[in-house]
Amino acid sequence: MKAESPTGGVAVIGGFYFCYFAFNGLFSPYWGLYLAALALPAWQIGILTSLTQVNRIYAPAIWGWLADRSGRRRAILRLAGAAGLAGFLSLLVVDTFWPMFLAVLFASFFWSAALPLVESLAIDRLAGDSGRYARLRVWGSIGFIVASLGAGYWIESSGAKVFPLAVVGTMAGLAVYCWRLPESPARAAVVQVSAGFGEILRRREVRVFFAGCFLMSLAHGPYYSFYSIHLAEHGLTQSTIGWLWTVGVLAEVGLFLAMPLLNRRFSPKALFVGDFVIATGRFLLIALGAHSLPLLLLAQLGHAFTFACHHAVAMGYLHRHFAGAHAAKGQALYIAASFGIGGSLGGVLAGFLWADFSGATVFALAAGVSAIGGILCAFGLLSQGKFAMTAR
Template sequence: MPQRKSLLAIAGFYFCYFAFNGIFSPYWGLYLAALAFPSWQIGILTSLTQVNRIYAPTLWGWLADRSGRQVLILRIAGLMAVSGFTVLLVSREFWPLLLGVWLASFFWSAALPLVEATSMSLLKGDGGAYARLRIWGSIGFVVATVVAGYLIQALGVGVLPWLVMAIMAGLAVYSFLVRPVAANREEGGAAEPFGAILRRGEVRALFAACFLMALAHGPYYSFYSIYVADHGWSKSAIGWLWTIGVMAEIAVFWLMPQLTRRFSLRALLLFGLALAAARFLLIAWGVSHPAVLLLAQLGHGFTFGCHHAVTMAYIHKHFRGAHQAKGQALNIAFSFGLGGTSGGVLAGWLWPHWGGMWVFTAAAFAAVLGGLVAWWSIDRKHS
């Protein structure tokens, strides 16, 4: 029963964590534009959550493993994230927003690797069972994006700070309901020095493949809507294309237990990377064809959902016991942090010179490189 309650709390945490993404990612820039911030300030303020993911998860993961107080740190992170975002209710000036959002996202980014490590401990490293739990994050993203869109349309973009505070309050509550996992430090892998784990060729290849997969997705998250809009797609159609992608992600998360029983982790990892290359080529060259874009969006289930679940299983395999939070933090830092940020920045720099078609083609090439790294270095002895 205690384990079931903790899993329910983690499901609620995932719902709120990714519901925040579903509100903040699409609408934060619109809110800042409505406040008449210049573009350079909007660029800085919208990048804070992503930039913090480069270094903050690693710092917090190290502290959690060093102290053995993962759940305490998780609760502090939840409370401090709420406190930081209160600046949205009291100020519309650049510097207070910069400080408040930086502080909030610094603590907010600490929460996910701690919960991921707890999840994988409770589920004994079962990537399929993890995917069934993580599905609540995808549901939270969809629900929040749709509901926030209707509320902003009805009440104006000024409602955004209140939506953010409501979601972050829920995240803080769930962070207090997650319980420590006694078995976390009983796994044999904890005896191996952390540096020795990082020196394994397979571990470095895994992080490199994750970096390249996130790098490939950088143009998608930053410029997909702009690219398809430039080719005549309406805003409602663009919204449906995003929704289809997340629904495919949810479907694959739900099917992951069957997929992991039938296929090896290596096969699923390589398939996701190969599909990412095909997907971005379809977006690059088939943007004017509805059937092609629909097919490309359905691929999101494997290029994100399956890839993430498989990566979680590999991280749990290599970083056991007292190293779990650090391993999960490094995964987030290399993928969502360094990879996602680099992909978005490079796409922005290349877009005026290359155009969307060739930027998405370059994204496909990055996925190919990730696939080659994974094929050459990860689990070859089992293939």
């Protein structure tokens, strides 16, 4: 058998990142708008837009355990790509709540398996070189930008009916890259730690940290589910909405590149609490400034801190408390508490509130949740020294 090129393997991982986050660039801005175009009620939109987050509560842990148990990481990735594509193909023929619910639930169960396994593969493949990893991971942000802008213009010119075609095309690319991904090299032995997992969870700072992650994702629930709908209700075009999402991603990329400088100047606690302060202001701007493009642009720049900085600092806290044998369990708990439970609950609650209250009220409530998170972390996190950060 022909030997696999290391460079080729890394290029395939870059292609996977491009397609995976291109899918996010479609789903985050336009899934809710597509459902609204189908005249679904707000509570159904809230549920359907939260399904991918719900599956992130438990699916990555199941697939990660199965991959470690069986040692067949490549086979699982191929299954994830093929089954995810098969599930999303259903969107071409169904347009009512329950069929779409079942299709997205099935597809996202497999889709959510892919990223944690590929992240692990990338780190192993690059021998832990975080600089090379960052340059590889940036293809995901490029994919998000290309998809969100391209789909915005396409939907604006051809109508919401093209959204399922864009999703299926992107998922087809993802399935191809899942099929071509290389095997993971042999993993190094895990360093053992003295503290037990239960003992770590009983630490006050750890409990406050996870509560803060939950509240930040809870506050972002309305953003990921109803931000585009909120802007469309104020007369913004699809392409303008796509550009606003793109500004947020560009701000995120810039923050990750600037993170070493921030680490040298500020403590982890200061950065973490500051993220909540900025989140409070950001969601208030979205609530009250939807009529003003400059205010919306300012709010999107805040994404650099409410997502990118928050996530980078969270990685540092996880590294501080969940070392060696507990690293995977810490990451799984982080995903479940934040993107899983927090994000999905925020989207569902926003869906139920949207019909009876204005979008401004919902985003003002998100600002209030952010403020509570900031107060909790200001009094609950320890004022310790700096620690090393890792980029997403």
